[in-house]
Amino acid sequence: MTDKNEAFTLFLQKANKKWDSLAIWQPLIIAISLIIILAITHVVYWETNTETNPVKIWNEQQLTKNNETWNLEFNKDVGDSIVFKGVLTTSPRSETYKTDIITGKYSEGEGLVYSDDLHGKTMLNVDGMRILVNGNLTGKYFVSEIIIIEAHLIQNTSYFEKNGENITLIREGWEANPEDIKLASGIDYYFFGIECLILFAGFYLSLNRIENLKFHIYCAWHIAKFELGQGIKSPRMIVLSAFFTLFIVGMGWLLGDLQSGNADSTFFVANPNGALQQLCFFTFFVVSLAAIGVSVDSFHKERQANTLNMLLARPISRETIVLGKALGLTLVVGIPAFLAQVIGLSLMIKTGDLPTTSGILAFFVCGQIMIFTMICFQLCFAVSARSGTDVVIYGLGMWLLFAVVWNLLIYAISFVIGVDLTANNFENDPQFQAIASHLGMLNPGYVYQFAVGLLTHRTLAIDLEGIPGWLVLLALVLWPLTCLRLSTWLFKREMKG
């Protein structure tokens, strides 16, 4: 018993010491803890106020066939209403009944008999649950959006003919009016807003605890400007800039042109937002190479030239040095990349259509975040590089992994899990898409594409094959911060500081 008490006291002492050592970051840690609590509350809110598994209710339906009378029933009472929360699995545009429906036909999948009075109504598919909406939702809601919908269980009788027999269908079905549908983001924004405020407050209070913060920021900017001046004029960067500018501009032009091409062509691009997402990939493909190329030997070079010791002896912290370098190198790649993006996108718009404004902004802003992330990620290796060989291997390895090998990795894992990769359109297989999107969160290039894809929509309430929109934004923030923190930690360990 005494031993246990002693161990507990020792644990408390250690925890206390650790907590004290994190004095600067205490407000941020408290803020993150609050955010986690709020996120749990958020989940609990949806779980308690809505039915988050609509397909479960749908699967409870029972069709009993009694000679010429069929009964379609649910385990609920007629008149009951439930608020469902789920993803629009199909686009309302293609689920709206038009005049071309064959009346008098029973659709088992939708659980009703087609009739003229369905014209102009929409059969929503919410996570596999069918809900008939008394209105045309074309252009109001889109596929993959997360909605909340209050539906009522109604009962009606309809008639249809099957194999020469007249069948009476007494059906129960879920119906809603257009005003009963809302985007989940209507509520999510309150939670996200509060979470962002808490995070911002935590950050602000933590930063305020850093002594001489303004001076450190000034020094980081001083190093960044210096890196920019040195890097942008380097032969390596001139070659890389020319290469990626040509590539991005060329791809922009091509993607614009493909929008007006043959719809049956493999290379047809359906809409400007899709084209923008593809341009993101091509931007990542070449710009990441430049980002890795300029940052991979940044510390090795300084070690070799003995300039690092001169820098470390100045009144600046290790964190300031890493942050300054990361910012500077981001500017070195980011400025020419931005110019290339502007030209590429202009050509794409000129030869094709205009993507959404939010998508365009995301293309530029998230592009810079992606460059910063790749640079911080590469700095982690740059800190550890001991020779020129290490530098080349780390740099090339990382670029190949993220830009080239990643797809092969997705195919390999899909194959292992049992996805039939020989099937036609296997890329539309939900299981394959889920693997691709989940693995994509581990690749800054995919996160960039997801983020631009997400922000081309009007809402954050989007589900990207199992990845909710907010998670993409979280990944967009966490990737650079984690890489920056990791590179700083490694630098401090290497430099024994």
Next chain:
Amino acid sequence: MTKPLLELKNVQMKYRRYRFGRVIKEFKALDKLSLSVGKGQIFGFLGPNGAGKTTTIKCLTGILDCDDGDIYISGKNIKTEAFNIKNIIGFLPEQVGLYGRLTPMETLEFYGGFYNINKKELENKSEKLLKTLGLAKEANRPVNEFSLGMKKRLALASALLHEPDILILDEPTSGLDPRGVKALRSVLLDLNSKGLTILLSSHVLSEIQEICTHVGIINNGKLIRQENISKIIDEVNKTDIKLSLRVKGLNENNLEQLENKKGIEIVRKTKIKKHTLLLLKLKEKLIPWVTDKLVSENVKIYSIEPQKTSLEDVFLKETEVSEND
């Protein structure tokens, strides 16, 4: 005794090699090292290769964090006030690292940017320092066209930009030609005369002997000895010296007389044709007695060469003792 400007107390430091986050090898570089440097001193830091001189200097300048112990500069602990301490330190590393594409003015602008100096003042200081260190004419040439001596002077200028209280130099004369060494020495003496405290590590013992006021000897990460240089020189003077003589007509009787004299020891006697080479160990004050005695005994003295104990002898002796320990 006045409070020292720089003080190390039981400083310990290990170099570690990691693999996958785990320590796979470690080497003790500093072992409870303690020393102190007073204001206005030129402190020479002596030690053989691998003794821990550079590690000590890196700990002092905040390039490395020591594992244990305390370092105080101007009464401030480097662990808690590194920012303030680095503001009062000027540092010249052994291997000077400068950005080759920059000109001296740009170099000073870059390094000066880390101190709270406004742009105009920085420009004035840079110009003045370049002039003092003989680089004014080279102000617009890229640094990669400079000789090592010029680079060292420029690095020294960058270390003096913020008017530090203490200047720390790691092997400042390594790689310099004699003219460069002399020029650097005169700059350091001049700076010291204006009140700047200097700590320098060096292998060149004559240099330490020539410009330092105090000396610390380090071996295997431990301080073996710390002393005022004049005390060491006094000590050297008090110790026996070696006297080398080339004589003719020396007989056994003469040798016996020398041997019987208190304070004289015959270390070696070598016969070369008609001459005899004698190596004696004796107090310096006995040299006239030896010469008088030999002359009175009709021994012809062809050459006489006293070999004084130098700082190098003290250094070697001290480090040998510590290694044997």
